[in-house]
Amino acid sequence: MTTTASHLDLSNRDATRPDPHACAEYNSLSRRRFLAASGTTLGVLAMSQSLPRVALGQGPRGANRDVIVSIYLRGAADGLTMCVPYADNGYYTARPNLNIPRPDTTHPEKCTDLDGFFGLPVPMLPLVPAYQAGKLIFVHACGSTDPSRSHFEAQRFMEIGKPRDLNLVTGWLGRHIESIAPMDPLAKLRAVGISTGLQQSLAGGPSTLPISNLDEFNLGGSSTTRAARRAALADMYVNTGNPLAAVVSTTFDTIDMLNTINFAGYVPAGGAVYPTGSFGTALKSTAALIKAEVGVEAVAIDLGGFDTHNNQGNFAGGFFANLMSTLANGMAAFYADMFTGPAPNVTVVAMSEFGRRLGENASNGTDHGRGNVMMVMGNCVNGGQVKRNWPGLGPGQLFEGVDLDVTIDYRNVLAEVVQNRLGNANLAHVFPDFAPQFQGVLSC
């Protein structure tokens, strides 16, 4: 990791892109995929090195499809701090106190240059290895075209994938799952929200559950009577046609599936150390779940607390600094765990409902704004860059005179991922009434 003012050295990018070595290797090593394709249990490892990837890709598990991990930063994260446009002087004009100093200063909290225009603040530096390896891209001045500055409206419209639609209740991820054949025809659980209530982005997805802790998911009470009680409950729900019947059945199937995975004993690869707390735990369990290859195709994870109206605290020990550390350390651990060794292919996206006001307020915080930064991480990401159509932060360049404008619709980013990494070309269903324009966030 570097904290010098020079550009990050990108020379050690994965030389095999856009045909990532890691995922091809993993594909051929995957036992379950091989079994599904060949129907034999013999000679798996001996044969694996010579198996052509394309043949595996035609197998029922859909080797060319990534699992998606969708991280939602709830409360409107301050993208102007997470990825600092230090070369736009409008930033320092509007934020005399709540800024991140330029990389060419001697301030201990100065940002680290990414590309000559943007920089990362100290708490985000754990993401540098992924960025340098070309597997992490930032997309700035990005967001929803809906101008709402309401958290609840903006999150809803973003998660259903269509601005201003008050009737649509299903989410973009849920409709993706719904409109594509299962990656694993035998999957009991296709998507999971690490949450006590299902995120709206997943709503409408078949075989989809919210589970707050993957490691503690079982029917309570005496183990002696558990099977009989479970059978009685299953019968009761299914045979009364109760609206909860499908969820109850999926829940019981998922209990069986999760019980086959040793979450507590899971040892991350790549020396990854997940941060303590629910976000790190969620990412770590997600890694274990994905590596277990039980057919889960989508995971939604929330990180909350970004509504920093007062005492935002960008510097060491500050509130937002700690939140950024949690985010960056979590994603960095996931990167080390899933991207530096054999693992199923995963694409990670991270977004927030809108950004924060360019100008700081009198409470040492920031109010609701508009344009924001989005992140995509994956083996096929065209990483190591900050993709943008920068609108500028000067007078006359701001949305309604106060906010960073949105010049890239977040759906353009997600649609590219859905089509090219999740293998679903039915974008009209996933993002209704929207004509996506891919931004080149992916290299394959």
Place this chain on the structure above:
Amino acid sequence: MQHDVLEATVDQRQHDAPDQPTKQPPESSAWAGNRRGAFALLGGVLGAALLQSHARKAMAQPVATTPVDMDPSSDALLLKLVDRITFGATLEELTLARSLGYDGYLEYHLNHTAIADPDVDSRLVNYPVLTQNYAQLRTTGITQTRLQLMEARLMRALLSKRQLFERIVDFWTNHFCIFIFENDDSGYFKVADDANVVRAHALGTFPNMLIASAHSPGMLHYLDNTTSTALAPNENYAREIMELHTLGVTGGYTQADVVALSKILSGWAVDRRTAEPTYGQFRYLSSNHNNQPKTFLGVNFPGNQGQAEGDQALVMLHTHPSTAKYVASKLCLEFLGENTPEAIVNDVAATYTATGGDIKAMVRRVLRPERLAAAPLKLKRPMHLLISGLRPLPLTVNNLTGVRNLLQPVQHQPFAWGAPDGYPDKASYWSGNVLPRLNYGSSIGSNGVSGIVSNFTTFFAGAEATPQTVADRVNERVLMGRMTQVERDELIQYMGAGAPTTGERTDSLALTIGGPTFQWF
């Protein structure tokens, strides 16, 4: 105990249980009162999931309907009313409703101050933080403050005779939501907010509650109005008071109105002078008030009017037609469920306007018998489910710690929703996480709710003889006679031949509380 595979029991039941004649709903609309119709409108999410995964199996069986006669004088409708205005029906409440009739029972609960509540009154001494001021609370400490505040809330919901009052306190707590874990002060200030805003006005008038909330240190602190200065007002409260408390997000305001209102309300703050008797109470800080002219909702504020500007803005908000409509729609959601026909919402809004926001008058309009009769069933939220599972039992309640602990992993502890919009009340939000629902029954049936002991000997007294008598007892006292044939058959099959053991009896109770009928109200 043996249990055959699913398919075998399904087939067997098909032969054993002939189709029961199902009564047609009074109108063809899906917003009609039988269970099939009631479920029909639960929204695309649940419906789609059901169809995709289990349509074949579910449709092969007659859908269990509760043959409810929705005549306004019917017993079934009385029971529905008891369910809707309490934290769980009990035989005691049902008996009371039968003796008072529909309107009489509703009026009895609306006149809540006339209902004696000695058990709750005598227990309040266990929650001393409820009567402490800000300075005293800071001495007590935030941990005790939060625990007592939450557990007192649960104690009242479980034990109060003023059940409609406690239900609507829950409603307004969410409407004027304050997250007590935001920071220490949000916890300390919620104590007074709970007493002086929510409980003081829960069945009073909406304008008075709104005005009290706008003077509440809890709200002004939680939504950052206390940090506003004359030159840099914080927009947070100004936005949420319009979006969440009064006009609704489509109520006809703009970002310019948010900015104007933030200036109008700048200076509305909390007294931080430790030596003053008003320490921790509302204080208007004129030095932090923006004295510029403003235009708010099309009305010109000339400036330099000080605190009176805020008073005027609050009147504009609570007399606004959008507020009448928004408050009406939320009360309809609370008592009638999702997708209430717009004509009913408009009628309740008209009542708001005609009565100056009288909450009792609105509740009466919402709960007209024919409206409740036609309303779809609602999914109990976790707190409601857990408390409703305890209420029918002979309880010794020592404390509510176990109840609170069971609500923590589903994130439904009182005052613990992290955003200002309050806990969701849509089935689609709560329906995915069913495992805790299934497990609550086990916790209750095994006396695993710490702090509460149920006397199951008393509960099953005289009904121990056979699986049938046990099932009938659970049906009578927990489901009030609404147990489906499917559930009864399953319980009897679970208990097996001979006299049920004590474990089989309490498991029957647990399975019923975790079962399909009990999830809805």
